[in-house]
Amino acid sequence: MNIAEIAEELSLEEGDCLEIMELFLETGMDDIRKLACAIERGDMKQAAMAAHAVKGASANLRLLDLSEMARQIEVSIHREQWHDRCQETLHLLQVGMISFADDLFRQREPSPLFGRLNQPPRIGI
């Protein structure tokens, strides 16, 4: 995820984009929590709504991985394939969301620590 690129694609200022991203982090995590609970309870309607919400919001923010996973869950729910596929994708979605959170936190300000070590200096004859 690259905020600058997404901001450009959405023709937003980076600050605005970041703000929406943070909003998505909060609401998205909430929706995923609701989704997990609904799946647990077997509440199909609630689960479909939560998955739909995540799908729409992430698609709008061009977070295509998250959107695709949410879409798969939504489709699974509509096809009534409850536990075989949903749980697995849900887990992936949770991981994806956490990774998005991590990405977001780190992109607020660039981290100077990493990236330089990846290219080893070479000496020899």
Place this chain on the structure above:
Amino acid sequence: MARPIDDHLTREQLVEEVAKLNRELLELEGKQEKTDASRAELQAIVESAKDSIFIKNLSLKYTLVNPSMCRLYALPQDAILGKSDRDILDSHTALLTEEVDRNVLSGTVVEEEICRIIDGCPHTFHTLKVPLPGGGEKIVGLCGISRDITDRKQAEEALRNAKADIESKNRELTDINNQLDHAISRANEIALRAEMANFAKSQFLAGMSHDIRTPLNGIIGFAEMLLETPLDATQRDHVQMIRQSGQMLLSLINDILDFSRIEAGMMHFEAIDFDPRNLGLEVCNLIRPKLEAKALSMTFRTGEGLPARVKGDPARFRQVILNLMDNAVKFTESGEIVLSMDVEEMNETHIKLHISVVDQGIGIPQGKLAYIFEPFTQVKRSTTRKYGGTGLGLSICKRLSGQMGGDVWAESAVDKGSTFHFTALLSKSENRLRGDRINRPARDAADGENRNSQVSGRSTRVLLAEDNPVNQKLAALLLEKAGCVVDTAGNGKEAVTKYTAAPQDFDMIFMDIQMPEMNGLEATKILRDGGFGTIPIIAMTAHAMSGDREICLAGGMTDYLAKPIKREEIARIVKKWSPAGGQDSYVPRPS
């Protein structure tokens, strides 16, 4: 060559014989000459050869040595000829040589490399020794040719050394490269671990900020709602205090989350105008409730020349003062707390403020003064139990002040009280006239502009009905960019309520289809049935199925915007359906 002469030869025969002998003699003489000639040639070669050439007889005495050999041994020819090695060389070398020589005399050709010290320098000789046959098979001696190959040897040695040198250097470099590779992979491993730790931390922060902010937003939100209801003056004051404290706590939580950002050097400071005196009063208002339980009074004084506005980060500035004031109250049972605000320095562009907080509290022992600004430190363990606190406050203050170009320090006497100093370098405010913008972040100012333009009616006024906060915010931003003023509704019901309350305030409605409470199609039906036939209603849905558009249009909606939302699409639709865009009214399609 001697031949027996027959005693019974005749004179003629004898003459004949003599003549024959004479001829033979002459022949022999010719041969002798030839032999002599080739001998001389040979001699010349031997004499002039750079290699040492020698011949030894069966008793290993030299019978021939050439001048090179003599030079080598630094002896005249006479001193060598007729002598053996025993007479010339040291006994050990002579013995070794003799052994080889005997081997040669038994018929073997020997090639050897020997080292001798000559004039104190080691010389290497390559020597070929061949057995020397006399007439027939019998060996009568040996001939040797010896060449000084010291130079070549040295060159070879130097070459070998250089090669070994290079090889060892290469090995060293390989080692260094291996070590570097190792170090790099270690560093990457550590970096990865750090990243994972960071990941866990981010996860924690994300969770914490959400989990704390949600109930806190509830507190603040409900306090705000309570303020809308009829209240008497005291109740209003209290509710305002709840709201204000909630907001303060919220910003403090954010600030504490920022602690890790300060630590990582990733703290962002705003530069906006604010009134330092107002800010001081605000802090006092927040602190005042805490005084009531104690016999404490509080004074706020401002020094001469304190400007009405400065430019900096009011939130951080307030955080430091609030923290120092909070501490003063916490550690003082009775007496007075004085907050002072003075100008310490000023130049063309900047102003340095000096804030001091004087209390009459328990004080800090001299030895501990240096430590109180370290993270997670309080004077005593028991302090934490008695007075509470994370011990993070002063270290945050110290770091914040440092980032603001100032410092925080303290003077104290046990049981007399403490004085905490805080300095910050702020910019002078540029716009002194526009007082109405003071103390407001840029975003609020921008909103104000939007509100103004709404009144003047230049923009398209949009009611945006969308339940998902993310989509709502994004759509609102993009609509604003397309020149709209946006009001929002969280579901269809709210949209209907808002619109029907003031239909003249809106030029069009953007309506999400799937919403809780009342979906977009239901809301549209209510509006259309309620007589609002002309307002353009734009459907927003992610349903990519064909026929979706038809369903929306058949449901009374005017146009259709597909999700994910694209800026150009929004702009196009706004332009198409806004009153200024030439489309005056909506004509419902016959369904």
